[in-house]
Amino acid sequence: MTVSRILGIDASNITSGGGLVHLSSILNSNNIDNCGFISVFVFSSSSTLNLLPDFPWLYKVSHPLLDKSPLFRFIWQIFYSQKSCRQFNVDVLFVPGGIYLGFFPRIVSMSQNMLPFNLSELFRYRFSKTTFRLLVVRLLQIFTFLRSAGVIFLTKFSSNVVTSSLPFPLNDYIIIPHGINPIYFSEPLLQNSIHSFSTTSPFSLVYVSIIDVYKHQVNVVKAISLLRANFNWPLQLNLIGPSYLPAFKRFSSAIYSHDPNHQWISYHGALSPTEISLFYKHSHLALFASSCENLPIILLEKMSSGLPVACANIRPMSDIFPANIGLFDPLNIFSIYKSLYSLISSPSLRAHSSRQSFKSSLDYSWNKCANETFAYLSSFTN
Numbered sequence: 001m002t003v004s005r006i007l008g009i010d011a012s013n014i015t016s017g018g019g020l021v022h023l024s025s026i027l028n029s030n031n032i033d034n035c036g037f038i039s040v041f042v043f044s045s046s047s048t049l050n051l052l053p054d055f056p057w058l059y060k061v062s063h064p065l066l067d068k069s070p071l072f073r074f075i076w077q078i079f080y081s082q083k084s085c086r087q088f089n090v091d092v093l094f095v096p097g098g099i100y101l102g103f104f105p106r107i108v109s110m111s112q113n114m115l116p117f118n119l120s121e122l123f124r125y126r127f128s129k130t131t132f133r134l135l136v137v138r139l140l141q142i143f144t145f146l147r148s149a150g151v152i153f154l155t156k157f158s159s160n161v162v163t164s165s166l167p168f169p170l171n172d173y174i175i176i177p178h179g180i181n182p183i184y185f186s187e188p189l190l191q192n193s194i195h196s197f198s199t200t201s202p203f204s205l206v207y208v209s210i211i212d213v214y215k216h217q218v219n220v221v222k223a224i225s226l227l228r229a230n231f232n233w234p235l236q237l238n239l240i241g242p243s244y245l246p247a248f249k250r251f252s253s254a255i256y257s258h259d260p261n262h263q264w265i266s267y268h269g270a271l272s273p274t275e276i277s278l279f280y281k282h283s284h285l286a287l288f289a290s291s292c293e294n295l296p297i298i299l300l301e302k303m304s305s306g307l308p309v310a311c312a313n314i315r316p317m318s319d320i321f322p323a324n325i326g327l328f329d330p331l332n333i334f335s336i337y338k339s340l341y342s343l344i345s346s347p348s349l350r351a352h353s354s355r356q357s358f359k360s361s362l363d364y365s366w367n368k369c370a371n372e373t374f375a376y377l378s379s380f381t382n
Contacts (some may be wrong), residue, residue, distance in 0.1 A: 004036070004038040005036050005037050005038065005091045005092075005378060005381045006037065006038065006039050006040075006088060006089050006090050006091050007037045007041070007090065007091065007092060007094060007377060008040075008041050008042075008043065008084075008085050008088065008090035008092070008093040008094065008104075009023070009040060009042045009043065009044075009093070009095075009096065009271050009373075010041065010043050010077070010081060010093055010094070010095045010097070010100060010102075010107075010261055011023055011042050011044035011048060011095045011096060011097065012043060012045075012066055012073040012076060012077060012081075012097065012355055013043055013047070013073060013097035013099055014044060014046055014048055014096060015045065015047070015069065017210075018112060018177055018178075018296075018297050019096060019097060019112055020048065020051060020252045021051065021178075021181075021297055022054055022096060022107055022112065022297075022369075023042075024051060024053065025039070025095055025178075025179060025181070025366040025369070025370070026366065026370040026374075027042075027052060027053055027058060027370075028038060028053050029126050029366060029367050029368070029369075029370035030053075030055060030234065031367070031370060031371060032057060032374055032375070033057075034371065034374070034375075035371075035374035035375050035377070035378040036375075036378050036381070037057075037374065037378065038057065038291065039058075039059060039087075040058050040059065041049060041059045041061050041084075041088045041090060042059070042061065043061050043062070043063075043066065043072075043076075043081065043084060044060075044066060045062060045066045046062045046066075046067055046122055047067070050059075056116070058218065059088070061084060061088075063076055063080060063084075065080070065291070074101050074264060075180050077100060077101045077102040078101050078102055078103075079378060080102075080236060081100075081102035081103075081104060082102050082103045082104045083095075083134045083233050083315065083364075084234065085104045086312060086337060090104070091106070091381040092106050092107070092108060092149075092377055092378075092381050093106065093107045093108070094107075094108050094109075094110075094111065094377055095107055095108065095110065095144065095148070096109075096110045096152075097110075097112075098110055098111055098112060098113065098137075098141045098145070099137065099140045099141055099144050100144045100147075100148075101127050101140070101143075101144075101377070102174060104336050106149055106262075106350070106380060106381075107144075107147070107148050107149060107151055108148055108150045108151070108152065108376070108377055109141075109144050109145055109148040109150075109151050109152070110150060110151065110152040111141070111152070111153050111155075111158055111159075111162050111294065112154065112209070113137070113141075113143070113296055114158060114161065114292050114293065114294045115134055115214070115292055116134045116135070116137045116138035116141060116291060117138060117161050117162050118161070118292050121214050121291060121292035122135070124139075124213040124214055124257070125213060125346075126229045128246075129278075130244075135332050138165075138301060142166060143343075144169075145162070145166065145170060145264065146166060146167075146170070146172070147169055148171065148379075149171055149172065149380045150170075150171065150172040150173060150174065150376065150379075150380060151170055151172070151173040151174075151205045152173070152174055152175075152373065152376065153173060153174070153175050153176075153315045154155070154175070154176070154177055154295035155175065155177065155180060155294065155295050155320075156175055157315045157316040157319060157320075158294045158295070158305050158316065160177060161172060170237040174338075174367055174372075174376050176372045176373055176376065177288070177295055177369065178295050178297050178300065178364060178366075178369060179300075179364050179365045179366030179367070179368065179369045179370075180297070180300045180301055180361060180364045180365070181273055181301065181366070183254065183273055183274065183277050184276075184277050184301040184304045185304045185305075185306075186243050186277075186281060186304040186305050186306040186359050187306050187358070188351065188355050189306060189308075189330065189354075190351075191284075191308070191347035191348070191350040191351045191354070192347060194233055194344050194345060197234050197284075198234055199234045201234075202234040202236040202264070203222060203233065203235050203236065203237070203281065203284050203285070203344065204236045204237075204238060204283045204284050204285075205224065205235060205236065205237050205283065205285045205286070205287060205340075206237075206238045206239075206240065206279050206280065206283040206285075206287070206307075207220060207237070207238070207239050207240070207281075207287040207288070207289065208239075208241055208276055208286075208298050208301075208302070209239060209240075209241045209242070209284070209288065209289075209290060209298055209299070210240070210241045210242050210243060210244060211239070211242040211243035211244060211248045211267075212243075212247045213231070213244070213246070213247045214291050214292045215289060215290050215292060216289040216290070216291065216312075216330040216331070216347055217239060217247075217251050217289070217322050218250055218251055218254040218287050219252075219289065219330060219331070219332075219333050219336055220237070220287055220336060221237065221254045221255065221258055221259075221265065221335040222254065222258065222333045223333050223334075223336035224340065224341060225258040225259070226333070226337050227262065227337060227340060227341060233344065235264060235344075236265075236266070237264060237265045237266070238266050238273050238279060238283065239265070239266070239268065240267075240268045240269070240270070240276060240279060241269070241270060242269065242270040243269075245368035251267075255256055255267070257305070262375055270272050275324060276301075277305070278304070280301075280305035280306075280307060281305075283307060284307070284308075284342060284350075285307060285308050285309070285310065285340075285344065285350065286302040286305065286307045286308070286309045286310070287309070287310050287340075288302060288310075288311045288312060289302065289307065289311075289328075289329065289330040289336065290317070291312060291314050291330050291331065292314075293316060293317060294316070295316060295320070296317065296320075297363050298322070299311065299317060299320060299321075300361055300364050302357070303320075303321075303357035303358065303361040304357075304361035304362075304364075305358075306354055306358055307354055307357075308326065308343055308349075308350035308351070308353035308354045308357070309321070309326060309353060309354075309357050310325055310326040310327075310328060310329065310336075310339050310340055310343055311326060311328070311329075312327070312329070312330040313327035313329055314329075314330065320360070321357070321360075324338050324341075325349065325353045326342070326343050326349075327339065327353060364382040370377045
């Protein structure tokens with residue numbers, strides 16, 4: 001006899017970024033019935049719910065408290081989440097945001113943010129509200145993970161880091177990587193010599209990520225500026241993503257110092273996936289210089305774009321990246337410089353990088369991620 005199960009998803013702290021991409025993508029797979037679920041109830045803010053797909057089995061539930069600040073969303077968890085789950089006969093509650101203060105007894109949580117568990121990276125924010133917030137997140141996630149029936153990690157690396165920070169073992173956990181939006185997939189193209197580019201048709205580098213203290217855009221700017229000065233190469237840098245204001249101020253200062261006339265650096269802010277995919281199609285090399293990640297969706301998207309990629313040599317990026325090509329220390333400007341020099345000066349190395357990156361990206365699928373996630377959640381309803 002088939003058992004009909006109902007899944008609840010507490011997305012009360014999912015508002016943007018990778019968390020929203022993950023949630024929307026696994027729901028878009030539209031294959032919950034393969035794991036025995038007949039319906040899914042998502043509890044979140046109206047703005048988040050409006051960004052999720054529509055299916056007959058998907059019910060979007062909001063509350064006035066969920067449209068307010070994080071404090072009010074925690075109040076909703078404590079006083080209303082269990083009641084809502086009981087009202088809709090939820091069998092298991094999935095918490096992809098990693099924090100749950102409510103009283104529903106059967107929860108499965110997820111670790112998507114490494115910053116709270118990497119203190120050296122966390123303290124790049126110095127004595128600030130962001131530092132305090134991340135320390136609070138660390139404590140609340142530890143509390144949530146320890147009371148969860150199961151925890152989903154994105155990589156073996158993240159599971160090792162987080163579990164080593166816990167005072168007690170987890171009840172259960174599994175590793176389920178993210179997927180990649182098919183819009184980014186593009187076969188690698190022929191790589192041309194740097195000497196075939198000019199000031200009117202420059203060699204274009206693209207770095208997609210939030211402007212933040214652990215993303216090291218300033219070091220990237222300095223390294224490329226050195227390459228331009230030393231070799232007179234026609235290099236152009238496009239940076240895409242939202243920004244953290246204190247980091248953006250330092251970034252703006254670096255642009256003013258190295259490109260005061262705005263000749264080769266362009267900052268485009270946050271763009272849609274379609275706009276980003278178009279940038280990839282018109283670029284010649286992608287960069288990723290973050291020093292703290294869990295499983296960066298943006299890096300996977302770069303790898304799938306058919307571009308050669310220069311990437312930070314820090315885990316988990318060095319685990320994901322297919323070969324020891326184009327890796328650099330994001331804290332060391334000369335290391336970035338050497339990595340970019342080796343790729344830009346060698347079309348054959350760029351071709352090898354793009355082929356290997358593209359091949360590795362084929363291992364990541366949102367359908368696979370969704371199937372494994374729903375199967376794991378279903379295992380706690382027996």
